[in-house]
Amino acid sequence: MLELKKISKTFNPGTVNEKRALHELSLSVPDGDFITIIGANGAGKSTLFGAISGSFLTDGGEILLDGQDVTLLPEYRRSKIIGRLFQDPMRGSAPGMTIEENLALAAGRRGWLGHISRQDRECFRAQLRELDMGLEDRLRQPVGLLSGGQRQALTLLMATIA
Ligand SMILES: Nc1ncnc2c1ncn2[C@@H]1O[C@H](COP(=O)(O)OP(=O)(O)OP(=O)(O)O)[C@@H](O)[C@H]1O
Ligand SMILES: [Mg+2]
Numbered sequence: 001m002l003e004l005k006k007i008s009k010t011f012n013p014g015t016v017n018e019k020r021a022l023h024e025l026s027l028s029v030p031d032g033d034f035i036t037i038i039g040a041n042g043a044g045k046s047t048l049f050g051a052i053s054g055s056f057l058t059d060g061g062e063i064l065l066d067g068q069d070v071t072l073l074p075e076y077r078r079s080k081i082i083g084r085l086f087q088d089p090m091r092g093s094a095p096g097m098t099i100e101e102n103l104a105l106a107a108g109r110r111g112w113l114g115h116i117s118r119q120d121r122e123c124f125r126a127q128l129r130e131l132d133m134g135l136e137d138r139l140r141q142p143v144g145l146l147s148g149g150q151r152q153a154l155t156l157l158m159a160t161i162a
Pocket of ligand 1 (some may be wrong): 011012016019020021039040041042043044045047048088
């Protein structure tokens with residue numbers, strides 16, 4: 001269960017660029033629910049995802065995941081328990097690393113030092129095949145060679161693999 005309790009975020013407070021993006025937003029998402037957030041451009045959707053994943057700290061409110069208070073947990077620690085897809089396809093993966101290296105990192109292989117086991121490689125191949133983009137035959141190519149849509153699909157897989 002993900003619980004947001006009255007979270008708020010104002011960018012650039014006290015300046016001419018001040019923007020109140022989230023105002024006391026509360027939301028409960030039970031396990032297994034698939035929900036869609038709909039809103040106009042600039043409504044605050046990406047800001048909401050940024051708040052949940054810890055891209056910045058909120059000005060107020062609480063964020064709980066399975067009862068654990070993650071409100072003040074830094075992004076790199078939240079990334080262990082929260083997978084995310086960025087709106088910008090260039091942001092969710094490392095372009096200089098190969099497809100299989102990106103997947104190994106996302107899968108959180110403990111102590112991963114550049115060696116990918118045959119078993120892991122087969123597992124990555126099988127999951128990539130489901131995307132039906134031929135990426136299973138490009139495991140050792142740098143992610144920077146992929147198209148925006150291919151890269152976004154890979155990031156979706158990375159966000160859900162663990
Ligand atoms: N880092 C930032 N600094 C200043 N203002 C920001 C920042 N990020 C977002 N904003 C502002 O906050 C508001 C919400 O932006 P956000 O990106 O959350 O919108 P969105 O709902 O994701 O829109 P879209 O559908 O266009 O992706 C916008 O007015 C935006 O200009
Ligand atoms: Mg957005």
